[in-house]
Amino acid sequence: MKRFIILAMAILLAIPTIYAKKKKDIDRFPDGTEIPEWFRETSAVNIDSLGTKYILTEHGIFANGRVQTQEIQALIDHAAENGGGVIVIPRGTYISGGLQFKQNTHLHLEEGATLMGSDFIGDYPLGKTRIEGETCTYFGALINADKLDGFTISGKGTIDGNGLKYHQQFWLRRKWNPKCTNKDEQRPRLVYISNCKNVQLENVKLQNSAFWTTHIYNSENVKLLNLSIYSLAKPNHSKGPSTDAIDLDVVKNVLVKGCFMSVNDDAIAMKGGKGPWADDPTKSEGNGKNENIIIEDCVYGFCHGCLTLGSESIYNHNILLRRIQVDKATRLLWLKMRPDTPQQYEYVTVENITGNVDQFIFIQPWKQFFDLKDRKDPPMSYSDHITMRNCQMEVGTFFNVRKQDDQYKLSNFHFENLDLKVTKNAAFPKEYVDGFVVKNIKIETVD
Numbered sequence: 001m002k003r004f005i006i007l008a009m010a011i012l013l014a015i016p017t018i019y020a021k022k023k024k025d026i027d028r029f030p031d032g033t034e035i036p037e038w039f040r041e042t043s044a045v046n047i048d049s050l051g052t053k054y055i056l057t058e059h060g061i062f063a064n065g066r067v068q069t070q071e072i073q074a075l076i077d078h079a080a081e082n083g084g085g086v087i088v089i090p091r092g093t094y095i096s097g098g099l100q101f102k103q104n105t106h107l108h109l110e111e112g113a114t115l116m117g118s119d120f121i122g123d124y125p126l127g128k129t130r131i132e133g134e135t136c137t138y139f140g141a142l143i144n145a146d147k148l149d150g151f152t153i154s155g156k157g158t159i160d161g162n163g164l165k166y167h168q169q170f171w172l173r174r175k176w177n178p179k180c181t182n183k184d185e186q187r188p189r190l191v192y193i194s195n196c197k198n199v200q201l202e203n204v205k206l207q208n209s210a211f212w213t214t215h216i217y218n219s220e221n222v223k224l225l226n227l228s229i230y231s232l233a234k235p236n237h238s239k240g241p242s243t244d245a246i247d248l249d250v251v252k253n254v255l256v257k258g259c260f261m262s263v264n265d266d267a268i269a270m271k272g273g274k275g276p277w278a279d280d281p282t283k284s285e286g287n288g289k290n291e292n293i294i295i296e297d298c299v300y301g302f303c304h305g306c307l308t309l310g311s312e313s314i315y316n317h318n319i320l321l322r323r324i325q326v327d328k329a330t331r332l333l334w335l336k337m338r339p340d341t342p343q344q345y346e347y348v349t350v351e352n353i354t355g356n357v358d359q360f361i362f363i364q365p366w367k368q369f370f371d372l373k374d375r376k377d378p379p380m381s382y383s384d385h386i387t388m389r390n391c392q393m394e395v396g397t398f399f400n401v402r403k404q405d406d407q408y409k410l411s412n413f414h415f416e417n418l419d420l421k422v423t424k425n426a427a428f429p430k431e432y433v434d435g436f437v438v439k440n441i442k443i444e445t446v447d
Helices: 002-025 069-081 164-176
Strands: 052-055 085-089 092-096 099-101 105-109 113-117 126-131 134-139 143-146 152-155 158-160 191-194 197-202 205-207 214-225 228-230 246-257 260-262 266-271 290-296 305-309 315-337 344-365 381-401 408-425 434-445
Touching: 052 069, 069 085, 069 092, 069 099, 069 105, 085 113, 099 105, 105 113, 126 191, 126 214, 260 266, 266 290, 266 315, 305 344, 315 381, 344 408
Parallel strands: 052 085, 085 105, 092 113, 099 143, 105 152, 113 158, 143 191, 152 197, 158 205, 191 214, 197 214, 205 228, 214 246, 228 260, 246 266, 246 290, 266 305, 290 315, 305 315, 315 344, 344 381, 381 408, 408 434
Antiparallel strands: 126 134
């Protein structure tokens, strides 16, 4: 009996330790809330469970070099009218303008298959859409999905935006008019997902977009898995302007995992609205916040920003970038502080990063197309609870941050376990941030 009592007491004493360990091991968002199991479930799309397979060649659509928007759209409509199914792109190159997927229809690209966008903007219908932080009339994307539940894109094939001509025209226009905007030179996006839930894009190659590559708007529960996203970064006359890999615009619960991204703009950019009244629903349409975003186990090639908040963004909460390899990116974390827009970026964590980058953290006012409109008092913005830890990298400038107390406030930054070789500037004036915690930082200045 005495031995039993001693054993029972030992078990009881061990319970708090076991519980504490389990509690510590729980995966958490930057604000401390537990990350749901949904973020760990990454099963592949099973197209056999999605209904009838509509293979293009079995419906009179062949890789013949013609633009076949109407034929492919008719097949999507036929599938939707008959209970749904999977539009299958077989081996070969099929050219199309803007396609609109319907409820219970899906897209699958077989290995060796390419769905290529038309290089004539007239093949992309005009309609109400979301672009550059505004709800407006603009051209649709090559792949469009709106108000769908359960939409998927899968396979080992390629979606190619055929963007070269658009890029060349953009740079010619910019040479003629340096102040022209992205929308002035009319270009389609590659994939636009809006007002959807339970979306999964996996494995396919997304390349050569004329404009933004993957734009997710007002959607929730979206997974982007093992994608390869690429656009040309040089030479100057044909590099892809504003070909962001992934734009997240008023979204909740997004997982980006196992992707390769190398584009001539930001790899992942948080959008959500812009303008002096962007946070007022009575004066701005369709704006909102991004929350619960995880980007993990990805590989980055060249890009302007690995993780960029802004320039059209008003509120971001729980953004986690982790276990990333970077090669030749310009900025690891970029907070674009737009002086004509009220912004709040909070609980952002960047951790377990390896490779090289020119700017480790970059925070500056962003004044492109600055416009206060009728507002007399410039709105104040905030960046709070920004954590960067467990990074071993070669960088150019460590802390490229401008103090601008009349425009934005920086608070509660936490830098920990950083092992950096810096070639340009290793300084980081902690007085720029209200509440700057620094632990175990090793910075070696090298040639």
